[in-house]
Amino acid sequence: MIETMKELLKKLSLPIIQGGMGVGISGSGLASAVANEGGIGVIAAAMVGIDEPDIISNSIEANIRALKREIRRAREATKGILGVNIMVALTNFSDLVNAAIEEKIDVIISGAGLPLDLPKYLKEGCKTKLIPIVSSGRAARALCKRWLQNFNYLPDAFVVEGPKAGGHLGFNAEDLNKPEFSLEKLVVDVFESVSEFCQKGKSMIPVIPAGGIYTGSDIRKFLNLGASAVQMATRFVTTSECDADVEFKRTYIDAKEKDIVIIKSPVGMPGRAINNQFLEEVKEGKKQPF
Numbered sequence: 001m002i003e004t005m006k007e008l009l010k011k012l013s014l015p016i017i018q019g020g021m022g023v024g025i026s027g028s029g030l031a032s033a034v035a036n037e038g039g040i041g042v043i044a045a046a047m048v049g050i051d052e053p054d055i056i057s058n059s060i061e062a063n064i065r066a067l068k069r070e071i072r073r074a075r076e077a078t079k080g081i082l083g084v085n086i087m088v089a090l091t092n093f094s095d096l097v098n099a100a101i102e103e104k105i106d107v108i109i110s111g112a113g114l115p116l117d118l119p120k121y122l123k124e125g126c127k128t129k130l131i132p133i134v135s136s137g138r139a140a141r142a143l144c145k146r147w148l149q150n151f152n153y154l155p156d157a158f159v160v161e162g163p164k165a166g167g168h169l170g171f172n173a174e175d176l177n178k179p180e181f182s183l184e185k186l187v188v189d190v191f192e193s194v195s196e197f198c199q200k201g202k203s204m205i206p207v208i209p210a211g212g213i214y215t216g217s218d219i220r221k222f223l224n225l226g227a228s229a230v231q232m233a234t235r236f237v238t239t240s241e242c243d244a245d246v247e248f249k250r251t252y253i254d255a256k257e258k259d260i261v262i263i264k265s266p267v268g269m270p271g272r273a274i275n276n277q278f279l280e281e282v283k284e285g286k287k288q289p290f
């Protein structure tokens, strides 16, 4: 297993982290394919057990079992670097983190809330790297302070997710298009906010932008700003290696710009989604989240 974050980043031949996509979109298939190409492949923990027979009656155990299985499957398929994405908002967050650490996962990426206590799960000798997802310099600074104070530990890197990301968004809906919240600005804000925590002689905490990064020139733009890598998710959905159903992939291929909508997700955050009949029915109050 890799010792330091610096070594881990050096080992990458592609400066790309594949963003975790829940409910079975990024499982062992996509994660191992990305890792084999020299990026970091990420298995999403959110409802990873969607196909388990007891997912309704015994969801906590079903998801833990499925997460461990997906990590093992991915390990069998690659010698590359693997991560898991575990959202703070998940009810069984602790169990999933413990399961991933038990499986000696290289990286845990955690957002949808601030993972204030994540370092407490690291046991003696554990090499798993911890990467919180933030959407502001303020959040990054608060997390550094808290981790340093309580665990004498600084984040191994930050994913900085901007307003153009797919899925849940850490912004008010009305701020999404404001220039002051552009990903470029947020990256600089995070660099500045965490610089005070990088002691003399030690390198900066690596910053990894995410959200709307799609092409090689997008990646280059952020590397030029000082990013160590980028996180990309939507770009991988329509690959044959992606674990999603072919109909899900087809929806992405067929989507036009006008179909991309901002919804209020059941967890109370805005989210970027592709409009469909289900969302229309939710909007009209005909369907309720459960």
Ligand SMILES: Cc1cc2nc3c(=O)[nH]c(=O)nc-3n(C[C@H](O)[C@H](O)[C@H](O)COP(=O)(O)O)c2cc1C
Pocket (backbone or CB within 6 Å): 018, 019, 020, 021, 022, 023, 025, 044, 045, 046, 085, 087, 110, 111, 112, 133, 161, 164, 165, 166, 167, 168, 210, 211, 212, 213, 231, 232, 233, 234, 235
């Ligand atoms: C279908 C889908 C599912 C996602 N699921 C998760 C998730 O479970 N946890 C999470 O932290 N982020 C999730 N994300 C966000 C991605 O990991 C990533 O940070 C974001 O989509 C980056 O923006 P991009 O899609 O424009 O590349 C999801 C994104 C998509 C498109």
